[in-house]
Amino acid sequence: MTDPRPDAVLHPEGRINQFVIASHYAVRGTIYIEAQKRKASGKEVIFTNIGNPQSLGQKPITFPRQVISLVTCPQLLEHPDVGKLFPEDAIARAKKYLDNLPGGSGAYQDSRGNMYVRQEVADFIARRDGHPANPEHIFLSDGASPAIQRCLNMLIRDQKDGILLPTPQYPLYSASVALLGGVILGYGLQEEQGWSLSIDNLNEVVADAKERGLTVRALVVINPGNPTGQVLSRENMEEIARWAAVNRVVLLADEVYQTNVYGSRPFISFKKVVTEMGDEGKNVELISFHTVSKGVFGECGRRGGYLEATNIHPGALDQLYKVFSIGLSSNVDGQLMMGLMCNPPKPGDASYEQYEQECDAIFQSLKRRAEMISNAFNALPGVSCQNVEGALYAFPRVRLPEAAVKEAEKKDMGPDLFYCLELLHATGICAVPGSGFGQEEGTFHFRTTILPAEEQMPRVIDLFTSFHKDFLQRFGMPSKM
Amino acid sequence: MTDPRPDAVLHPEGRINQFVIASHYAVRGTIYIEAQKRKASGKEVIFTNIGNPQSLGQKPITFPRQVISLVTCPQLLEHPDVGKLFPEDAIARAKKYLDNLPGGSGAYQDSRGNMYVRQEVADFIARRDGHPANPEHIFLSDGASPAIQRCLNMLIRDQKDGILLPTPQYPLYSASVALLGGVILGYGLQEEQGWSLSIDNLNEVVADAKERGLTVRALVVINPGNPTGQVLSRENMEEIARWAAVNRVVLLADEVYQTNVYGSRPFISFKKVVTEMGDEGKNVELISFHTVSKGVFGECGRRGGYLEATNIHPGALDQLYKVFSIGLSSNVDGQLMMGLMCNPPKPGDASYEQYEQECDAIFQSLKRRAEMISNAFNALPGVSCQNVEGALYAFPRVRLPEAAVKEAEKKDMGPDLFYCLELLHATGICAVPGSGFGQEEGTFHFRTTILPAEEQMPRVIDLFTSFHKDFLQRFGMPSKM
Structure with missing residues (x-):
């Protein structure tokens, strides 16, 4: 041609x-x-x-869609027949969001996301881990991808900076590192040992990178694994966190599949592991990612996600806030979907049973x-x-x-x-x-x-x-x- | 501290x-x-x-919100009372979208955006300009900002590449050029001449840039101007387009305020100007941007936008598609809002009069x-x-x-x-x-x-x-x- x-x-x-x-x-x-x-x-x-x-x-879970539908069209809330089409807890939640969304869902929110939703996320993390979470360290994003890319953008300074990625890995990482001009440093997962991560292997890759004059800046861990499906043991996670601190790399924990765990080994967040490591854990610079796209919600088209920063320098957080602010605001429906995932109906709420049934049916089927x-x-x-x-x-x-x-x-x-x-x-x-x-x-x-x-x-x-x-x-x- | x-x-x-x-x-x-x-x-x-x-x-326009509300909660469409809460054309449009959205609004769409919506955008452009538009050259994005940033990412190869930005300009541009490691080349707008653009001034800036060993890669024009509010004359636009072709720079036309024109001078798109320049126009590599955040919709929180590429090399379009695909998909509500803005109710539709009244009231007030x-x-x-x-x-x-x-x-x-x-x-x-x-x-x-x-x-x-x-x-x- x-x-x-x-x-x-x-x-x-x-x-x-x-x-x-x-x-x-x-x-x-x-x-x-x-x-x-x-x-x-x-x-x-x-x-x-x-x-x-x-x-x-896969059918969307009903309750969060009802809430977003009402927030989208607030005049429905004043219609005398609204109760025929929507359950009362969806109506109450929509009102709650509208009270806490300056300008409603059609307005830019704070570049880190709406504060009410960030508090819902923080409360979810606190319940999950048994340790408090700070909404000031939580940033909402259009799915996890842009949050990951913005962190990599801060980390990669020039073509001598390398990022440790699992092999195999989710190609967002290799594509983004390449796009940002960094070096992809693949560390092999051990297929025959259920795709586990070997510290020896990390050490080998880092030694080789140093010989090439590279600076290793971050270690990406995907847990549960994509595409490999393994779940890390707590012991392995502690070892990894310790290794990241000693080797002075930021730990990027992709935990978007945390709900999708089918075996006997439970998901544990890196935030929990690092928090429970005491003083040693305070040296682990950790950024964790989550999304509404996976789990049982599967709300990919919403583009809702968050990052949580743990032990990140306040000056670095300011820079991250600036990078987020150049993108103005993530989409508000995606923010709300994240809030709804983190703060589901409770026992006694009108939608509780249906919500639980729908989530469980999808989970069991997966x-x-x-x-x-x-x-x-x-x-x-x-x-x-x-x-x-x-x-x-x-x-x-x-x-x-x-x-x-x-x-x-x-x-x-x-x-x-x-x-x-x-x-x-x-x-x-x-x-x-x-x-x-x-x-x-x-x-x-x-x-x-x-x-x-x-x-x-x-x-x-x-x-x-x-x-x-x-x-x-x-x-x-x-x-x- | x-x-x-x-x-x-x-x-x-x-x-x-x-x-x-x-x-x-x-x-x-x-x-x-x-x-x-x-x-x-x-x-x-x-x-x-x-x-x-x-x-x-500013109140959101009712009709598009009703459609998105229904698409969000498709079971409403089967409820016997739906007609009490929603007008029939909103119901029909929601069904139309659901028929054309693989997986509904909770699914990733094509990375360039859903094809049905892109066709709505293309039809809008064709009506606006009197010339056909090709949906294959239209990419939907989470507001105009990421589309602009992705184009700049393609253009800026190293620290010797410069981008011409108006002074004053919308700081997304300077922030993004700096973030991508390029050089900001400011060209002054002439305040006393109603913030008009002078070709002489462009020539001076380019001559100076060349002396510094820089390659000028693109010219950003914001029309109507942000923050300056001026509207370009057709004569000035032709001159600018010709200049871009002769100087071998890509023309990035930020036209997000195209509906917000209050004086006697009408908005004309660069696409129309370039198309009507005949063979000369074929040498103008043009990328135009639009959004749902401005105009009379003001739907900032939706993050809906599009770019249209004109005379862009097919290989470059493939690369742009790849960059979009790393971000997977823009949020689907934002895509739909863009479709609704481009394809509003027509005379005879149930919502036509209310829609027109709401839009006009906002416009006249602005x-x-x-x-x-x-x-x-x-x-x-x-x-x-x-x-x-x-x-x-x-x-x-x-x-x-x-x-x-x-x-x-x-x-x-x-x-x-x-x-x-x-x-x-x-x-x-x-x-x-x-x-x-x-x-x-x-x-x-x-x-x-x-x-x-x-x-x-x-x-x-x-x-x-x-x-x-x-x-x-x-x-x-x-x-x-």
């Missing part, structure tokens, strides 16, 4: 910021674009590429699906999948036949991408190749969400199973099983 | 990204913080520091307030204010007495900040010093919005007038009037 505009000022070759060019974002990469084409051609696509529960039919999916993958020849203890994904390893690897090479693509494209073309299932998340050299994985509707799951598994068997028939069995 | 954490990894002195430290954001700076303190102490504050209409009592406020400033000794032809602000010049300038020096602050702080302390009026927007050396200005409620305006003007007269009595008359 001839270049339609070779002299463009914004030309992708050499005339666009190199960091923009260098950043990759697999979740919406090649596979996603191919899937969109397939969909546009009228064929079925089963989107398991992204944790977007409501796009796969738990069943997590098990169904890892069992199904483990039943396939050449595929192994760690137990999905948490989050919304499975990240199975697939041994690919040599002939398939060669076929991929011929097509100038990674073997995992080739596998996922074949899967998409054969079944409509849109999974993301492991290369988008990072994987140990010579191993191949893919990520699927556990989000297809439960009643659809057997069919998805059947489609997958047939595809995989066909694939092995076409290309032969992998040499190492 | 002793440093509470001198060894912090995130320490504001030397251990935070210098570009973060260097960026300033006046609208929420010293004055805003002082105003918050005043408010916390129980005293009245009249916030004229920021274009946040609903925080000052127009009256724009005139009241510039007249009031012009009546004060030592103050001159250009006619407010558009936008939501007045940016009067104030001649300050020498004794006041000295007093400010003693307090180690700019004379305009000193004036605004005295104003705040004496009256509760929160205006922003001109230094936050940029002003010609040796001149002093401040920005106020025209947004205090119309019935409150005479009191605000009285407060201001008394303050200013007292100020001159305390410090003497300025030497030059």
Whole structure:
């Protein structure tokens, strides 16, 4: 194809910021674009590429939607028939929010978010951890992503600053670090030990980085893991926190899947662990992230999230406030959704039972699906999948036949991408190749969400199973099983 | 004060990204913080520091809120009494959106925004300009700000890349350019010629920049002007567009105040001007921005906005899509608000008359307030204010007495900040010093919005007038009037 505009000022070759060019974002990469084409051609696509529960039919929880609906349209509250359409606790909560939102939901709020909502978040954290939380250290954001990016922006000073990211990791991190001109320092998670984090491994990566003249600035930990689904033990968390303090790196704790825990090991927040470490914990500079997009709410389209800063220098917090203020204010519906997630109906409230039932039904179904999916993958020849203890994904390893690897090479693509494209073309299932998340050299994985509707799951598994068997028939069995 | 954490990894002195430290954001700076303190102490504050209409009592337009309320709570649509609380066209529109939003408003949409809404935006642009618009070139965003920042991120490659910004300008631009490590190249607007843009001035700034070894990458034009309120003539726009093409810079057209035009000169979009320039226009790389936060909607808290790319290289558009995709999706309520602004009720629809009346009432009131406020400033000794032809602000010049300038020096602050702080302390009026927007050396200005409620305006003007007269009595008359 001839270049339609070779002299463009914004030309992708050499005339666009190199960091923009260098950043990759697999979740919406090649596979996603191919899937969109397939969909546009009228064929079925089963989107398991992204944790977007409501796009796969998960129903929103009723109560928070009712409250936001009323806040959006305050004149409803004065209508004599409002009680026919809305329960009384939703009406009361909407009034409470309107009393505490200067200008209502159509006005910019403080750049850190509305104070009433931040207090609801602080109260939630205090209940969860058994330790007080300070709303001045809580900033609301349009989902967790911009909060994470703003923290990375403060941390990355130049191309000599490195950020420790798990391998595999959620590609927001690698894309953002690249975009900000920093260095991605991948530390491997140990697949055969249930994707656990090894301090030895961290030390090796840091030693190597120092040799390259880099300064390590932060350690990102995703717990429960994305895409890997593991839940950290308290012992491991203490070790990690101590390591961060000793090595003088900020600990960035991505805890957006804290509600999505299906196994016997409970979620514990880094805030709690650090607080309970006493004086030693005071040296841990910690920023934790949460969202309304995951959990059982799955309210991705709202873009609600928060960060909580622990042991962060007040001058640094001022700088963070400034960076937030350049973006003016996060969207107020997203802020309210976060408040509603943190402060749900209580026993005795009109909506309490329905709320609990709805949340529990989604949670139990996710738990069943997590098990169904890892069992199904483990039943396939050449595929192994760690137990999905948490989050919304499975990240199975697939041994690919040599002939398939060669076929991929011929097509100038990674073997995992080739596998996922074949899967998409054969079944409509849109999974993301492991290369988008990072994987140990010579191993191949893919990520699927556990989000297809439960009643659809057997069919998805059947489609997958047939595809995989066909694939092995076409290309032969992998040499190492 | 002793440093509470001198060894912090995130320490504001030397251990935070210098570009973060260097960026300033006046609208929420010293004055805003002082105003918050005043408010916390129980005293009245009249916030004229920021274009946040609903925080000052502007009522939201009813129809779009009704639609969003229904989309938020889709079960309302099935309730037998829904017709008592919502008009039929709001119900129909909500159904239309739900049919076209995969997963509803709780799901991530395409990273560029939902296609149905983007088509509504494209149709609006086509009606406005008389030329077709392509939804593939329209990206929805959380307000205009992140769209602007993402474009600047593509443009600024290193510290040798400069962006032409008007002086005075809206500080989002200077803050973002500084944050991205680029060079701010201010070009002066000519106050005495109604804040018009002079090509000679652009040429001077560019010549100087080239001498400094800089590459000029983009020209930001805010039309109608913020904080200056001028509306560009078509002749001037053609000249600017031609200049951008010849000088190989991308034209970034901030047109968020396009509805807020109060004088006889109409708003014309750069898209229309460039399209009608024929082959010459094809060399103009243009990105235009719009929002739901201004106009008569004033829906700041929704964070809805769009960019339209004209003559941008397809490879650059792909890169922009990637940058948007790292942020996943803008908030869906904000997307819908943008769709509703672009596609309002039509004659014959149940809500048409009320919608038109509400919009017109806000518009006429803003127009009256724009005139009241510039007249009031012009009546004060030592103050001159250009006619407010558009936008939501007045940016009067104030001649300050020498004794006041000295007093400010003693307090180690700019004379305009000193004036605004005295104003705040004496009256509760929160205006922003001109230094936050940029002003010609040796001149002093401040920005106020025209947004205090119309019935409150005479009191605000009285407060201001008394303050200013007292100020001159305390410090003497300025030497030059």
